Amino acid sequence: MSTMLIKNGRVLDPSENLDGELDLYIVDGVISDIGKGLEANADETIDATGKLVVPGLIDIHVHLREPGGEAKETIKTGSRSAAAGGFTTVCCMPNTNPVLDSATGVNYVRAVAARDSLINVHPIAAVTKGQLGKEITEFGDLRFHGAVAFSDDGMPVYDAEIMRLALEYTAMLNMPIMNHSEIPELVGEGVAHHGRVAMKLGLRGVPRAAETASVARDIELAAETGGHVHICHVSTARACELIAEAKQRGIRVTAEVTPHHLLLTDQAIETFSTMARVAPPLRGAEDRDALRQALRNGTLDCIATDHAPHTDIEKNVPFQEAPPGMIGLDFSWALMYHEMVGAGVLTLSELVARMTIEPAKVLNLSGGSLAKGRNADVTIIDLEGTTQITRETIKSKSCNTPFLGKQYSSKIETTIVKGRVVYSNGQCTKLEAISHP
Ligand SMILES: [Zn+2]
Incomplete structure (x- = not known):
């Protein structure tokens, strides 16, 4: 003992x-x-x-890059980053190489995590085979092998009928589809928020409707099927309104917001810093303020970092060519405490809830609580x-x-x-x- x-x-x-x-x-x-x-x-x-x-922090949206992207991050280094940031549980996205779309892939991540990780790592499996958007994966089997949710993150689930089917099946398993909700045609070649800053810099813009139209679709499909859709990294004020209304109607929708969308606006790209290139893009101050409100009132359930490591070489290119994403595990707590509690957006207790029990609830995880009998x-x-x-x-x-x-x-x-x-x-x-x- x-x-x-x-x-x-x-x-x-x-x-x-x-x-x-x-x-x-x-x-x-x-x-x-x-x-x-x-x-x-x-x-x-x-x-x-x-x-x-506090209960160990939980992040339901990270990219650990293993297998296939070990130059950026491994399960070992990602777990060290998480442990240093106070996270005891992370859920990793399946857009690895190969994609986590089979029992073999999910078992691989769990085996490497058992060997190399300091913290709890739960794999999220792909919605479609190879994340190609054509054919759904074996949800029941993937769950049996330890997948905690399904996502094609990095990309949206493009085909509405595939999304409908996926929600119908996962409703039976009581598991969420975590969607990177964007309409690809509206994103196009866009690399920044469609607004004055992008125009001034001569960068192609991504309109808000790329997100809002897709979120509206996902909500309608969740309503139709009784499935649970989780909207990843919400970036617009209007998406918050749609989510709030859907929740009021009893539709099973949850949502997350990243520290960078809560803290930054498109002004952060004015120097063409590729470090601030993310998808969805950093938007205007009205959107950022609405995200803060929505996090405070519970429309947005939790904070998730979307920890997305890229090497210096990959980021040291012209803005349009840089891969989107930034890291977050090491220091998100401090960012959020300093900026959200410091500015009176959230109370300390609200911040802790949105980084512990609330994300646990979204994915039905057992953590996020110090109750007797818990790990x-x-x-x-x-x-x-x-x-x-x-x-x-x-x-x-x-x-x-x-x-x-x-x-x-x-x-x-x-x-x-x-x-x-x-x-x-x-x-x-x-x-x-x-x-x-
Ligand atoms: Zn995403």
């Missing part, structure tokens, strides 16, 4: 309505007791005085600390982020997965110490 006591921290768990100075007692990787001044002998005691103790996935945060974003501090294999060189308040102190410290004070625990206790 192994035991751990986390003492005197401010335990904040929105799923259990907990906020107070409490101790957490962990036995064999499971939360066994939680209370004031617990008297317990433990193998390991962590003094969390003055620190915030002891715990993150300890120093709200008085600071997070520096530098090439030296980033644990991801890639450093593609426009936030490089910046500094934000609060700091992830310790990350604990199933009762084992996987990250503490700037250092990831050696894998051998995790897999062979």
Whole structure:
């Protein structure tokens, strides 16, 4: 039996309505007791005085690039980046090479994660074979082998009848389709928000309707089938209105928003910085403000980073040629705490909920809570600390982020997965110490 006591921290768990100075007692990787001044002998005691103790953070939308993109990231380096960022669970997108569209692919990711990962990694499987949009995958079989959702992310599910069928089948499995909701013809060769900045820079624009028309379609298909559609990385005010209305009608739609769409506008590309090229593009201030409102009122269920590593070589090209995406796992907590709680957009408790229990609910994951009997996935945060974003501090294999060189308040102190410290004070625990206790 192994035991751990986390003492005197401010335990904040929105799923259990907990906020107070409490101790957490962990036995064999499971939360066994939680209370004031617990008297317990433990193998390991962590003094969390003055620190915030929350359920391990969860990110349901990351790209770990393995197999096929190991120059950008691997499951090993992605898991280190996540652990350093306070994440104990991530769900990885299937747009790898080969695409995760079979039991073999899903099993491969799970096997590599079991060997190489410091944290929980759940694979998301493709909606269509090869993500080619023609033929749906074997949803039941993929679920059996550990897929937690289905997505063709990177691309939308183009064909409306394929989307309808996919929602009909996944409704029976009670699993979501996570759609990168964009109309390809409206995206065209666009690389930036269709607005004044793109016009000034001579860049092709992506109109808001590329997203909103597709979100409207997905909502109608979810209504028709009873399926659950999850809208990835919402970028427009109008999409928020459509989602809010659909939720009111009882349609099974959930949605996520990225830290970069909450923080940045298309002004970030004015220097042609390829670091700020993302899909969907950074939009105007009205959209950004509406996303903040929608996150606050629950229209947008959760924050997801869309962690998308690319090498320096790939990003060091003209704007139009750069692959879209930026990393986020290492420092998203600090960005969100500094900018969302700091600006009064979210309370601390709301922020924790949108990075723990809310994403867990979207995908029916067991984490996001410190309730007794749950796996002891715990993150300890120093709200008085600071997070520096530098090439030296980033644990991801890639450093593609426009936030490089910046500094934000609060700091992830310790990350604990199933009762084992996987990250503490700037250092990831050696894998051998995790897999062979
Ligand atoms: Zn996407």
